[in-house]
Amino acid sequence: MANITAKQVNELRQLTGVGMMDCKKALVECDGDFEKAIDFLRQKGQKMAAKRADRDANEGCVLAKSNGNYGAIIMLSCETDFVATNAGFVEFTTSILDSAMAQRLTSKEQVLEMEMNGRKVSDCITDQIAKIGEKIELAHFETIEAPKVYAYIHPGNRMASVIGMNKEGFDEVGHNIAMQVVAMRPLALDADSIPQEVKDKELAVAAEKTREELIGKAVDAALKKAGINPAHVDSEEHMASNCAKGWITEEQVEMAKKIKVEEAEKKAATLNEQQIQQIANGRLNKFFKENTLVEQEYIMENKMTVRQFLASADKELACTGFKRLELGA
Numbered sequence: 001m002a003n004i005t006a007k008q009v010n011e012l013r014q015l016t017g018v019g020m021m022d023c024k025k026a027l028v029e030c031d032g033d034f035e036k037a038i039d040f041l042r043q044k045g046q047k048m049a050a051k052r053a054d055r056d057a058n059e060g061c062v063l064a065k066s067n068g069n070y071g072a073i074i075m076l077s078c079e080t081d082f083v084a085t086n087a088g089f090v091e092f093t094t095s096i097l098d099s100a101m102a103q104r105l106t107s108k109e110q111v112l113e114m115e116m117n118g119r120k121v122s123d124c125i126t127d128q129i130a131k132i133g134e135k136i137e138l139a140h141f142e143t144i145e146a147p148k149v150y151a152y153i154h155p156g157n158r159m160a161s162v163i164g165m166n167k168e169g170f171d172e173v174g175h176n177i178a179m180q181v182v183a184m185r186p187l188a189l190d191a192d193s194i195p196q197e198v199k200d201k202e203l204a205v206a207a208e209k210t211r212e213e214l215i216g217k218a219v220d221a222a223l224k225k226a227g228i229n230p231a232h233v234d235s236e237e238h239m240a241s242n243c244a245k246g247w248i249t250e251e252q253v254e255m256a257k258k259i260k261v262e263e264a265e266k267k268a269a270t271l272n273e274q275q276i277q278q279i280a281n282g283r284l285n286k287f288f289k290e291n292t293l294v295e296q297e298y299i300m301e302n303k304m305t306v307r308q309f310l311a312s313a314d315k316e317l318a319c320t321g322f323k324r325l326e327l328g329a
Contacts, residue, residue: 004028022130055135059084061093062325064151064160065101071149071162072101074111075140075325083134090157092128096121100141108141142323152178159326166318173313176300177293181322185329186293189321194292199284206283210276211268218267222259228252233260293319 004024011034030036060077061084076093083089099121100111112122119127121138128136146164152175153160161181165174180186188194220230232242233256242248248256289295294307301309310317 008034055079057135057137057139058328060139060327061090061157062153062160062327063090063093063097063157064153064162064325065097066149066151066162067101069147069149070101070104070143070145071151071164071323072097072105072141072143073151073160073162073323073325074100074138075327076136077139077327078132078136079134083132084157089128089132092124096124096138104143105141106143108138111141112138140325142325144321144323146320148174150174150178152182154182159324159329161322161324163322164320166320167314167316170313170317173310173317177306177310177319178322180296180299180306181293181324182326183299184293184296185324185326186296186322187291188293189319190292190294191288194288202287203280203284206280206287207276210279210283211271214271214276215264215267219260219263222263223256226255226259228256228259233257293322 057077057079059079059081060075062073062075064073065071074093074097076089076096078084078089095116096111099114099116103114105111105114112120112125114121116124125136125138142162144162144164146166148165148168148170149162150165150171151160151162159182161178163174163178163181165177191199223230223233228248231238232248233239233253239248239253239256243250243253289297289305294305294310296306298304298306298309304312306319310319
């Protein structure tokens with residue numbers, strides 16, 4: 001068996017980034033052969049990756065960059081915040097993003113197959129697993145192309161965005177809109193960008209909520225008319241508790257139960273569906289205002305929408321799209 005020196009261990013550590021003890025073990029197992037030791041460590045990384053495959057990787061690093069008319073956003077996940085904020089992990093994430101942007105890649109699959117320093121990114125990630133000892137995965141990689149693309153990374157590398165604009169020459173506006181996307185979490189660019197099935201679902205939920213509220217108001221009014229506080233009988237638990245405290249009588253509990261059933265049935269039978277749909281449509285419009293970028297209130301000036309802010313800079317200026325990533329979202 002070869003005599004393994006501290007110098008050899010340190011050289012292998014410099015090559016692989018793996019801990020000293022693991023490097024020494026690899027050299028001992030491979031009788032001092034560096035190439036075999038490197039393969040040994042890579043196989044260890046593969047085994048570790050397999051063992052940790054079912055672990056949660058809810059921390060990580062989110063970065064975004066733009067280069068003229070092309071921008072990309074990446075999320076590299078890990079298990080702990082300690083690793084996520086480590087300079088080496090951030091640097092590794094940055095190197096993947098920079099290499100992918102240099103080739104103008106457009107999908108996560110392409111990035112995983114991309115070569116970086118002579119190895120596929122997927123293999124480089126496995127090497128990092130061996131080095132760090134945590135589950136690491138390329139969770140997301142998305143891109144956007146437009147006449148001008150802007151990127152914004154929120155401090156801490158936990159959320160970022162890239163946005164496309166239809167014109168150049170509006171750097172401050174573009175930067176602010178990219179910040180808006182990160183801060184206000186829009187689901188889509190505008191109402192037309194939301195799938196019809198999502199709109200239908202939101203409208204149905206709004207209509208059902210409206211029915212429940214109208215029935216609830218009628219029941220509460222009937223309870224008050226009978227001299228019963230609706231808050232004292234809003235659940236079986238409250239009725240039993242408040243009755244034990246002497247706040248209501250058993251007779252009032254039974255009366256309340258009867259009123260709640262009868263009044264609810266009576267109101268449900270006389271609901272005005274046209275009125276319900278009008279209210280539901282109002283709620284859908286509120287959903288658009290809160291969740292579509294151009295209809296949101298502009299964070300720098302809440303007296304105008306993002307659409308109005310863009311128009312104030314240039315009547316023809318528009319955001320063409322955006323991508324947003326956030327850890328835990």
